[in-house]
């Protein structure tokens with residue numbers, strides 16, 4: 214029941230969102246939790262072990278801020294960012310590693326938040342689109358996406374921008390071919406690719422001008 | 426959402442092995458395949474045992490005899506690490522051709538080799554042979570992405586782009602388990618469905634692939650060619666890893682290992698024979714490419730792969746020549 218219900222982060226202002234999902238989660242957890250807790254006991258001394266459904270305290274560093282929060286082992290970073298931390302720039306798309314909408318940086322490298330357990334992100338630096346702005350001031354890659362009109366509907370854009378940031382951190386001055394390869398983990402169903410590639414090139418210049 | 430599971434992050438290999446020996450436990454390396462399978466209920470996990478605390482599995486150690494690559498090395502690292510791209514180019518090219526940049530940043534070499542197949546019946550809501558059911562739905566069904574080689578009764582293709590290069594490079598896999606450690610040849614790691622239809626490799630309960638060893642070989646040249654329906658993010662329709670030892674202008678030793686066309690990395694032994702002892706001229710290359718398709722048994726929807734395969738082998742050999 215739990216997995217088919219409440220699709221992760223069904224969206225901003227989702228009418229049946231958090232409270233029902235929270236309820237379902239707890240009901241599911243109670244029944245399964247009992248059986249496994251006993252088995253888990255033995256290894257506890259040295260092994261970091263979290264029983265199913267148990268909210269567990271983790272410390273996540275997101276955009277330089279430390280958050281202490283309760284998560285379940287099965288919750289993805291995408292879910293926790295959106296539903297627990299209210300950071301909705303990171304978008305749910307396929308939730309199977311096939312679209313790139315959920316791209317975040319982990320220790321500076323682009324990864325899919327939908328295929329990352331929140332508990333696995335502990336001890337690592339997570340950067341989301343929110344972390345690429347300075348207050349209300351857009352960052353270099355965002356600026357370049359606006360300048361080059363690199364979006365239509367905009368749904369894929371946060372993921373594209375974060376992927377571009379990851380690419381430019383590794384390769385500050387990419388060729389067009391490197392941009393195509395580097396951005397190949399992000400789909401745009403509006404087909405804004407040509408503008409996106411141009412924006413990434415422009416962003417590499419803007420970043421240099423800004424001394425990064 | 427994914428069904429509930431217990432999560433454990435052991436700090437030592439010994440603990441990880443003990444945890445994984447229990448029924449219902451699954452290893453988590455990068456999680457990119459595991460979480461997809463759990464979400465789609467391809468299988469379930471009572472306990473997810475994260476390997477991320479095992480730093481000894483993250484190292485790459487050169488030795489005079491070769492290169493020891495830890496199973497938790499990411500595909501991005503495998504693709505860009507100079508000693509790999511220099512000496513074992515087919516492996517670097519295979520890793521670079523897998524999945525997408527984000528998945529390569531996260532997915533590990535060990536996970537890539539142990540990932541589950543992509544047959545859409547297996548990934549969908551079909552209780553087929555590989556899931557313990559009674560029948561193979563692909564045999565009489567939609568099989569355009571299925572195998573050309575192999576004995577049946579399941580017709581998956583092995584999804585990994587690093588597996589064929591590793592068999593071509595004569596890699597050895599180190600495995601830790603409840604009974605201690607053992608080493609198997611890359612080729613012997615993968616199992617055909619007539620021997621074992623619900624598994625793709627020899628790993629037993631509690632066993633962890635810990636290291637891939639790449640032996641040093643003088644005069645070794647290798648490359649990997651992958652054909653797919655779009656330039657990124659797609660599994661191989663057909664592919665070929667070629668590793669040759671060339672001495673005095675002649676091929677002293679050849680391995681031609683096909684991907685995307687069989688349930689395991691498939692050695693094209695006829696192609697290997699067609700190369701051995703010869704100079705790599707165009708006629709020899711063409712003959713070897715043709716020989717690589719010998720014994721192919723297309724199904725109703727995948728005969729097109731035979732041509733792709735011939736082309737992939739020819740391109741790989743030309744790139745080396």
Ligand SMILES: Cc1cc2nc3c(=O)[nH]c(=O)nc-3n(C[C@H](O)[C@H](O)[C@H](O)COP(=O)(O)OP(=O)(O)OC[C@H]3O[C@@H](n4cnc5c(N)ncnc54)[C@H](O)[C@@H]3O)c2cc1C
Pocket residue numbers: 309310311451452453454455456457458459460461476496500522523524525528531532533534535536537538539540541584585586587628632633634635658659660661
């Ligand atoms: C959209 C998409 C496209 C892809 N395209 C390609 C492609 O073109 N080519 C390609 O090769 N791959 C492709 N992949 C697969 C991807 O490369 C793998 O998901 C990845 O390499 C798995 O690594 P991981 O570390 O994330 O493994 P995990 O997901 O952590 O593990 C995968 C499986 O292996 C087991 N396992 C992991 N490590 C070990 C170990 N050390 N010992 C024993 N068992 C272990 C796990 O229990 C699990 O069952 C694609 C994946 C996706 C989602």
Ligand code: SF4
Pocket residue numbers: 542544545546547553554555556560561562563564571578579580581
């Ligand atoms: S090819 Fe294998 S995995 Fe696919 S339906 Fe047939 S038995 Fe199942």
Ligand code: FES
Pocket residue numbers: 304305306307308309310311312313314315316325326327328
């Ligand atoms: S939502 Fe993560 S890749 Fe599509």
Ligand code: FES
Pocket residue numbers: 363364365366367368369370400401402403404405
């Ligand atoms: S702008 Fe609409 S999906 Fe990319």
